[in-house]
Structures are given as C-alpha cells and as structure tokens.
Amino acid sequence: MDPGFLLVQSLSGLASASSLFVIASGLTLVFGVTRIVNFAHGSFYMLGAYIAVTVVPWLLELDRSPWLFFAGVLLSALAVGLLGVAMELLLLRRIYKVPELFQLLATFGVVLMVQDAVLWIWGPVDITGPRAPGLRHGVEILDQRFPAYELFLIFVGPAVLGLLWLLMHRTRFGILIRAATRDREMVGALGVNQALLFTATLFLGAFLAGLGGALQIPRVSASAQMDLSIITEVFVVTVIGGMGSVTGAFLAALLIGQLQAFGVLIFPKITLVLVFVLMAAVLVVKPWGLLGRPEPAAGRAALPEGILHPRRFGVVEGTIAMLAVATAFVLPLFADAYTLKVATEVLVLALAAFSLNFLVGNGGIVSFGHAAYFGLGAYAAGLLVTRLGVPMEPALVAAPLAGAFFAALFGFFVVRLSGIYLAMLTLAFAQIAYAVCFQWVEVTGGDNGVVGVWPSPWAASRQVYFYVVAVCAVAGIAAMRHVIYAPFGATLRAARDSEVRADAIGVDVRTHRWLGFTLAGAAAGLAGGLYAFSKGSMDPTLLGIPTSVDFLAMILLGGIQTVMGPVIGAAAFHSIKDVFMPLTDYWRFFLGASIIALVLIFPRGLGGAYGKLRGSRPVQHA
Amino acid sequence: MADAVLEVEDLKAGYGPAEVLFGVTLALRRGEVAALMGRNGAGKSTTLKAIMGLLPPRGGRVRFAGRDLTGLAPFRIARLGLGYVPEERRIFTDLTVYENLEVGRRAARQGQGAWTPDRLFEIFPNLAEMRGRRAAAMSGGEQQMLTIARTLMGNPEAVLLDEPSEGLAPVIVEQMAEAVLRMKQEGIAVLLSEQNLDFAAAVADRAYVIERGSIRYQGAMEALEADEQVREAWLTV
DSSP, X not given: OOHHHHHHHHHHXXXXXXXXXXXXXXXXXXXHHHOOOOTTHHHHHHHHHHHHHHHHHHHHHHOOOHHHHHHHHXXXXXXXXXXXXXXXXXXXXXXXXXXXXXXXXXXXXXXXXXXXXXXXXXXXXXXXXXXXXXXXXXXXXXXXXXXXXXXXXXXXXXXXXXXXXXXXXXXXXXXXXXXXXXXXXXXXXXXXXXXXXHHHHHHHHHHHHHHHHHHTTTTSOBOTTHHHHHHHHHHHHHHHHOTTOHHHHHHHHHHHHHHHHHHHHHOGGGHHHHHHHHHHHHHHHOTTOSSOOOOOOOSOOSSOOOOOSOOOOOHHHHHHHHHHHHHHHHHHHHOOHHHHXXXXXXXXXXXXXXXXXXXXXXXXOOOSOTHHHHHHHHHHHHHHHHHHOOOHHHHHHHHHHHHHHHHHHHHHHHTTOOHHHHHHHHHHHHHHHHHHHHHOHHHHOGGGOEEOOOOOGGGOSHHHHHHHHXXXXXXXXXXXXXXXXXXXXXXXXXXXXXXXXXXXXXXXXXXXXXXXXXXXXXXXXXXXXXXXXXXXXXXXXXXXXXXXXXXXXXXXXHOTTOSSHHHHHHHHHHHHHHHHGGGOTTXXXXXXXXXXXXXXXXXXXXXHHHHHHHHTSOOOOO | OTTEEEEEEEEEEEETTEXXXXXXXXXXXXXXXXXXXXXXXXXXXXXXXXXXXXXOOSEEEEEETTEEOTTOOHHHHHHTTEEEXXXXXXXXXXXXXXXXXXXXXXXXXXXXXXXXXXXXXXXXXXXXXXXXXXXXXXXXXXXXXXXXXXXXXXXXXXXXXEOTTTTOOHHHHHHHHHHHHHHHHTTOEEEEEESOHHXXXXXXXXXXXXXXXXXXXXXXXXXXXXXXXXXXXXXXX
C-alpha cells in the first residue's frame, strides 16, 4: 500500500485518539476520586459542543482570529465545568455511599434529562460549527493532503496529558486527588475536606469533557445523539486503560485510535465490533485494565442488598398471585385492543425484568447490558420468520436458544470479573450486539430493522396472541422462581454474598454464575421473541443502552431484594411510561428525573417497601 | 478531669446490628501518654474510630479542647488538632514519602512551631533516605513510621495511635516507643491502643483496660503492671 496513505491514515487515528483521550481523562479522574462511573460525562461532552457552536461564531463575528476561536473553546469548557460542579452539589454528593448500580442509574437519569434540555434549547436539527481560523487549510504529507486542524488535535492529547501530569504531581490539589484515589476516608481523617475536593474534581472532569466536545466542532456537527455514542467509546478507553489511570487512558486511546483507523480499511463493516473485542480481550488478560489496580476495599458494595431469604408466598401473596394470573387469563374477554396491547407488553417486560433480577438480586451480577439477550432473541425469531420463512412456533423456540447461546458466549468472559468492571463488560457486549444489528444492514436491515414479523394465522388475533404471551411469560417466570428457591439459586446467593467463602466450601462459583447468566439470557431471549411478534417488527433500539436501563429501572422500582418485585416493577414502569409518553415531548426529562428520584427516595423499590412492612411483622411460617 | 484535652463520656458505637461499645468513658490529659489496653475484639480500635468520627457514634459525647466533637465529620475533627494513626497504616501507596507527608500538612496552631519534613526526618532518619520513593516499596516498619510522620504534619495537639507495635519486628517496636516518647516531649498528648503490655509500660503514664466494649480498669501504668489479678482477668489470653 502507498506509504503516504498509510501515514495519513495513522495520523487521523492519532487525531481521534487525542480527542478521545481528552474526554476519557476527565471520566477516569472523576472515577478515581469519587468511585462513580459518570454516564453523564457524555452529556458534558455534548454540552461542550453545543455551547461552542453557539459561543464561538458569536466571538468570531468580532474578529476572525484564531485566538478568539480558542478563547471560545475554553469558555465553553469552563461553562461545562461549572455544570459539573452543579451536578456534584445537587446529585453526586447525595449518592457517594449508595451502591454502584444506583449511582450508574442516577447518572443515566442525568443523561436523559440533558438530552431533552438540549432538544429544548437548541432544537432537533444538527448544528455545524465554524472552522478554526488559521487552521482551515490542508497540509501536504507524502503527496497526501491532511487537514491542519487534525494535525493540531494530535498535539492536544499529549499536551493535556503533560498538563495533567504537572497538576497531579506538582500541586497540592493533584497530590490530594491521587491520595483520595487510593483512600478517601484516610484523606478525610488527615483534615482534608473531601466535599471540596470532590467538587473540584467534578469541575476538572466536566471541563475536560467540555473541552473535548468544544474542540470537535470543526470536525463534527453538534447533535443530540453524540452523548451516548461517545460515552460508550470513553467507557471502553477507561476500562482498557484501567479505571482511574490517566496514563492508561492515554495508551488505550492511542490503541483504539489506530485500531479504528486501520480497522476501517480491513473490516469496514465492523469497526465498532473491533473496539469491543479489544476490550473483552484486554479484560480477560488484565481484569483491571492495562494500568489499573484492583479496587481498594472501598467499604461499599456494587450491589444494593439483594434477595436475602426468599420467603414463599403467604396466604395473602398466594391469593394475589392467583388473582393476577386469573385476571390475565380473562382479560382478553372484555379488554379493548389498546389495553390488551399494553397488557401483552407488560407480560413480556415482566419476564425480561424477572430474568434480570435473577442475575442482579439473586446472583449479584449487575448486568448493564441485559437488553442484548432480549434483542438477540427478537432478532433470532424475527429473522427466521422473515428471511427463512419459518413459522412462529419454531421461531419462538429459537428465541430463547439464541438468548442462551449469546449469554453463554458473553457470560464466559463476564463471570470472570466483578463489580463495576463486570457491569462495564456486559455493557460492552451489549454494544457489540447493538453494533452488529446496526451495521450489518444486508441481514438485519440496519437502523430500520425488520418488519413483517407476524404470528402464525391461528395466533394472529390480538386475543389469542395475548394467551400465547401469557402462557410463555407465566411459565418462564414460574420456572425461574423455582430455580431461585432451589439449591442452585441458594448457591448463587451464597456466591454473591461471599465469593471467597463459597469457593472455600467447594462451590464452583464461575460455573454457577455462568449457568445462571445463560439461564437469564434464555428467558430474556424468549421475552424478546414474544415482543417481536407482538410488534410485528424489531430494530436495534431493542438492544440499546436505554432498553437495558429500562429493565434496570423496572427491577429497581419493584425492589431488587424481592423475588416477585420485578413483575410489579415492570407493570408499574410500563404503564407509567405509556400514560406519560404521549402527554409530553419531553418524556425523557421526566423519566430521568423519576429515576433519580427513585434512587434518592426509594432505594429499596416499591416491592421492597412492602417487604419491609411485611418483615416488621413476626414471621408466620417457616 | 480538669486538665483533660480529650474527654470521652459514655460512648456507644457498633457496626450494623452489632453493638461494640457499651458506654466507654475515658480522658486524656494534656501532654500525657495513655494506653487503652484490651484483648482482640475488646473495642480498642472501635473506640478510636468513634472518637475520630470515622464510625458515627450511637450515643455519648466526645469533647476535645473544649469543643464537642459529636457528629462532626472526621476532617473537621482533624482540623481541630486531633491526629489519627490507623492500625492498618493506610499509607497512600501510589504517592512518594514526601507526597504522603504533603497530604497530612496543615498550618500550625498559634504559638507552636510547625512540623516540617526536615524536622520529621530527624526523628525518623530512615524516611529521609527514601523521601522520593513510592510508599508501596517500603517495609511495614517504615510505613508505620510514615503514618506517624504524616499525622504529625497536621500539627496535632493530641494523637490517637491505633496498635502501634502490632506486627512489627522488635527493633522497629523500639523505634516506635522512642517516637511516642518524642511526641510526648513535644507536648503532644497520645492515646494509644495496645495489646502489648511491655510496649505500653515503656511509654504510657496511665492505662485503661477495655473488655467487651466497657472500661473495666483505670489507673497508673505502674499500678496495672503490679496488679496481677487485673492482668489475669482482662489482658492475658
């Protein structure tokens, strides 16, 4: 191949690596000190870009000088830094002690709120930014033209790395940050006001994200989707580099930049996949990333309190369960089409949520990518029907098999990790699946998905199909509930509460977790298959992060420490969403605010509140 | 106690459902060294953590230099001039010796000479030789010296010293004893928790004995040494 071309390709990889590093360094710093994985870091990046496309043109009208351009970029970054301070003061400060899962959800709530705020302020149309005066030309490199601005970006990354190094090693603030990354409590016992330190760190982190976003405006236009796409990339960079390590993030960004630059030449279709494959490979060899270290004992669980002693139904609960099932089975006789549609979806989601809580509440495996198995089940069933002309019945058998297959495949790697790294890896695998469905257009239909996934003629009516879903969902939930009460479920709980002790008494923890993960994947796959036939279509959003978060919100709402809570949570969540979504254009804002409120006010969920009530009475049966 | 710098009254604390302290009462006089003796699990470390605010007290009061500490955050307590040296040392392993000292640095109290790294290196000559070294590469004894030096950088009026001799080689234990006596010379009051009677006898003026979360004995260190009955009852394993 032409050496000039290869060089230019490599240089453009360096330019992307540089931008990626600037953003990732902020995330990894914030994580190091606060131990919070901030989903909203991507929102800060997006806000940096939006503020810059507003401020910079205004400044350039005064004078088209490069200095004003960069002054505008810095101003935007500063503004975003202040938003980071606001987030620390209003939200993060209240959740430092809550389990990691809740922190992730709460910061995702901020993502949703910012998305709608951006739509409200800047509108839905992408905004193209001005180009940098003085850096608009191209530079000749071995007969290839290379944009001068990209060349400039290549130097930004190392410059930021150098400045951060000076800050971290030559200033008291930096030394305190590094000390707090190891042992926050001790830093406090030595008289350092942690609250101030955390606020300052959030400022720095958000500033870096905003800077990354503002520097992008000559290359990419500001759009309302840039938050989630960057956050997954940045997660990958920080996880590969080692959470909390700035230098690690730099190395990882370089690696990913080159991988993308050359990967696009060799496998143009699966660049997204390559990145996640790299991440999975690194985590298997080095579970804490390239330069990361094992989590110091922070005295905090990844998990909220899970299912402790699963009690069997008492008389009241048994009656309620029977009534609920009975209601479900007579519902089609009198319900209108709309109610029946919502009820069908609730049953499907209840099955998916139950399978997620089988992992989270019972197994302590905090999956942030459960939508993958749901979506893969849907795609398996849907593609069989539309591409191969297979009828519904075998397709509905294939759905759980597909879910189980991919859960077994991904789970093999996932169960080797724990805590936040495990959550990140499940997220990464879900994004791989999402990327394949999104990019493999010939088979999956890409962004548009696949339509025409209809049930067999006998089940075509809404009423009959409702019965199909009801039978499958109730059977699936009953089966998994049985497993929770069986020795296998108890073993998973034992491994959740103390991996070391379970190991010491002879439990093969990894194999148990792996089987549990596979079982949950099968159930989610079945739910996905049922969902595809109820909608008649599927698209990549079924596998997206928002869907995974929806499932998590359901089990959180229902109560993670309860067995049946997820069912209640799914019903409540879906009904509320269904009622409120049509009422406002800004439903995401309210959903985000609700998730945050849920984490702050009801950390035990609705079902958990009932369980507590019940637990306060004397136990009536063994 | 009239000249007490630290007064603990009926202090209660615990972890989750487990109660550990059932009303601990003790006092530390200005400039003295007092030993809090007791067996494993008696509540020594818990007492120090509860005084420092690292474990929220569930009852009782702690007064330091005339101020009520109850409910204050650890950093506020440290700023009032109460230093804390944890049992597990909790050195910042990624930082150099010098940087560890920097984390502990606080302005001196009025009318007091401030501790500087150079003054501390006189007391702990080992540390001087490795000021640029990462703390992870230090021996346990050296780390123990560093934790004390780090706390002294905060110019405390009194120090809580949790099990200073635990797990150290005899020659290091001797150095620790010297360090504690040096602190006393400098006018710093020290409350140390200890299982090792010899160590306590070498440094302490007075002793408290704690068992199952309550103080069972208090008196002069010599008196405890002489009283075989008390030692049998509360200290020997």
